[in-house]
Amino acid sequence: MMQIGSYVVPLVVVLIVGHGLFKGLPVFDLFVEGAREGLHTAARILPALVALMTAVGMFKASGALDLLSFALEPVGRLIGLPRELLPLALLRPVSGSGAMAIFDGLLRTHGPDSLIGRIASVMEGSTETTFYTIAVYYGAAEIRQTRHTVPAALSADLTGFFLSALFVRLLF
Amino acid sequence: MMNFIFSGMLVFSFVFAVLTGRIEQLSRSVLEQAGNAVELVLSLLGMLCLWSGIMRIAQESKLTEKLSKALSPITGRLFHGLKPGGRAMRAITMNLVANFLGLGNAATPLGIQAICEMRKEQGAQGTATNEMAMFVVLNTASLQLIPTTTAMIRMQYGAAAPLDILPAVWLASIGSITVGVVMAKTLEKVWRERG
Numbered sequence: 001m002m003q004i005g006s007y008v009v010p011l012v013v014v015l016i017v018g019h020g021l022f023k024g025l026p027v028f029d030l031f032v033e034g035a036r037e038g039l040h041t042a043a044r045i046l047p048a049l050v051a052l053m054t055a056v057g058m059f060k061a062s063g064a065l066d067l068l069s070f071a072l073e074p075v076g077r078l079i080g081l082p083r084e085l086l087p088l089a090l091l092r093p094v095s096g097s098g099a100m101a102i103f104d105g106l107l108r109t110h111g112p113d114s115l116i117g118r119i120a121s122v123m124e125g126s127t128e129t130t131f132y133t134i135a136v137y138y139g140a141a142e143i144r145q146t147r148h149t150v151p152a153a154l155s156a157d158l159t160g161f162f163l164s165a166l167f168v169r170l171l172f
Numbered sequence: 173m174m175n176f177i178f179s180g181m182l183v184f185s186f187v188f189a190v191l192t193g194r195i196e197q198l199s200r201s202v203l204e205q206a207g208n209a210v211e212l213v214l215s216l217l218g219m220l221c222l223w224s225g226i227m228r229i230a231q232e233s234k235l236t237e238k239l240s241k242a243l244s245p246i247t248g249r250l251f252h253g254l255k256p257g258g259r260a261m262r263a264i265t266m267n268l269v270a271n272f273l274g275l276g277n278a279a280t281p282l283g284i285q286a287i288c289e290m291r292k293e294q295g296a297q298g299t300a301t302n303e304m305a306m307f308v309v310l311n312t313a314s315l316q317l318i319p320t321t322t323a324m325i326r327m328q329y330g331a332a333a334p335l336d337i338l339p340a341v342w343l344a345s346i347g348s349i350t351v352g353v354v355m356a357k358t359l360e361k362v363w364r365e366r367g
Contacts, residue, residue, distance in 0.1 A: 012278070013226060020229040027229050034228025038221035041284050042213050050209040055181040057205035061197040062189035093312075104325060112331035121326055121337045125319030126344040130312040133283075137308050138300065140284045141291040144175070145299035148359035152305065153312040156352030160313070163344035171340050 041140060048139030052131065056094050065090060079162040080169070084116050088123060089161050093130035093154065100124075118172060122164040127157055216280065223281040227266065240265040250310070250353065251303045253294070260289035264307060271315040283311055302360045309356045313349045 020027045059065060069086040076086050088106065092099040103124050110116040130153045138146060189198035230236050240247070240262040247265055254261050263286035270279035287304060294301050300308075319341060326334040 009278070012273075016226050016230045016233075016235060019235055020233040023233045025229065025232050030228045030232055031225035033225075035221035035225035037228075037285075038224035038281060039217070041224070041281070041288070042217045042220050045216075045284070046209065046213045049213060050206045051178060053209040053212070054202060054205040055178050055185075057201035057208070058185040058189075058198055059181050061194065061201035062185040063192050063194050064185055064188045067188070100321075100325075103322075107325060107329040112326045112329045112334070117326075117329075117331075118337060118340075121322055122340045122344055125316070125322040125337060125341040126314050126348065128312050128314045133312045134308055136280065137283055137287045137311065138304075141287045141296065141304065143291075143296065143298060143300045143304065147300050147305055147363035148356065149300055149305045149308050150177075152309045152352055152355040152359050155355045156309060156313045156348045159351040160344050160348035163347040164340065167340040167343050168337075 044142070045136055045139045048135050052135040056131070060091075060095075060098070079158070080165040081161060082116055082119070082165075084110070085120055085123065085165075088120055092123065092127050092161075093157050094132070096129040096132060099129070115168065115172075118168045119165050122168055123161055126164060127160045130154065130157055219278070220281040220284070223278045224285065226278075227263075227282060227285065230266070231262070236262040236266055239269065243268070250306055253301065253303045254290065255293065258289075258293060260286060260293045263289050267307075268310065268315065271311065272317055279311070283307075302356075305360060306353070306356045309352045310349070313352045314345050315349065316345075 017027050017031075020030070065087065068090055072086055072090070073083055076083060076089070081089060084106065088099060088102045091102055103120055106120045107117050110120075112118070112121065134146065134149060134153065138144075138149075185198060189195050227236070237257065240257060243265050244256055244261075247261060247268070248256055251261065251264065254264075263282060267279055267282040267286050270282050287307065290296070290301065290304055290307070294303065296304065318335070318338070322337075323334040326337070
């Protein structure tokens with residue numbers, strides 16, 4: 001079942017290049033030309049990423065994240081999220097690898113088929129690294145006024161967490 | 173907004189670290205994180221070049237145009253400020269398809285391309301347009317059909333059926349995407365583009 005995932009990427013690459021060749025295009029030249037653009041894009045993302053990752057790293061290292069988990073426990077109770085899952089909910093929008101580390105720890109201590117393990121899995125599977133996405137995309141387009149992006153994205157995340165807890169309770 | 177979040181996090185972290193005596197860890201993270209950002213961009217770099225190259229072929233062979241046309245009933249409604257069938261719209265379509273298939277490594281480069289095309293088409297200078305915000309919100313919600321990484325970790329810890337969470341994941345995803353889209357559409361009237 002897991003092997004399906006291994007087919008997707010190579011298949012997409014082969015299909016696109018094959019289709020280009022079928023149309024009689026100079027696929028190699030086109031590829032190199034496009035890849036060069038990727039290089040420029042990478043250079044444009046970096047500055048914003050340095051700023052954001054430093055801020056997040058300092059926030060985690062100062063212990064502020066733990067305090068925030070503690071302070072937000074009433075909110076967690078309101079949306080039916082067990083206390084153990086608050087650090088995951090807080091870190092998920094900010095750091096993909098950080099959330100992955102917490103997720104890993106939760107499955108180890110509680111087991112993948114426990115209530116906590118299941119809710120954590122659904123949270124992890126149904127949300128994204130919001131602030132990383134915002135930093136990368138707006139960094140690339142040199143956007144500084146993000147307007148309503150952050151509140152809209154965060155309300156989607158919050159809904160995702162709430163529904164994860166809800167549906168795991170309903171379906172299992 | 174970004175200015176506020178950035179400076180707020182720095183000041184708060186510093187004060188908090190002083191109060192809790194974790195200034196040592198704080199100082200280490202200041203020194204490390206900039207390097208981590210470079211590492212992250214480097215790790216993205218290969219994929220960025222690969223998918224930009226593949227995308228160029230797909231563009232020239234009119235493959236993206238076809239896909240974009242097929243999905244236009246949905247994308248046209250979400251991004252009605254963009255030219256239907258334009259470069260930006262085509263890049264958006266490819267990004268959404270990659271997200272759906274779980275090609276995270278492809279989705280990010282394609283998304284970066286999409287937002288750069290949007291900037292060109294809409295002439296945005298430093299301020300996000302309604303369409304950019306909608307696009308970013310869609311990308312911060314998970315559109316992924318099968319969360320393979322999550323399933324892999326579940327399997328590793330001996331889950332009886334690693335993918336038994338799928339119905340719950342889909343329902344939660346649909347709910348959060350709906351809320352994201354509705355919020356983006358509603359709030360774009362509150363935070364105006366000009367002024």
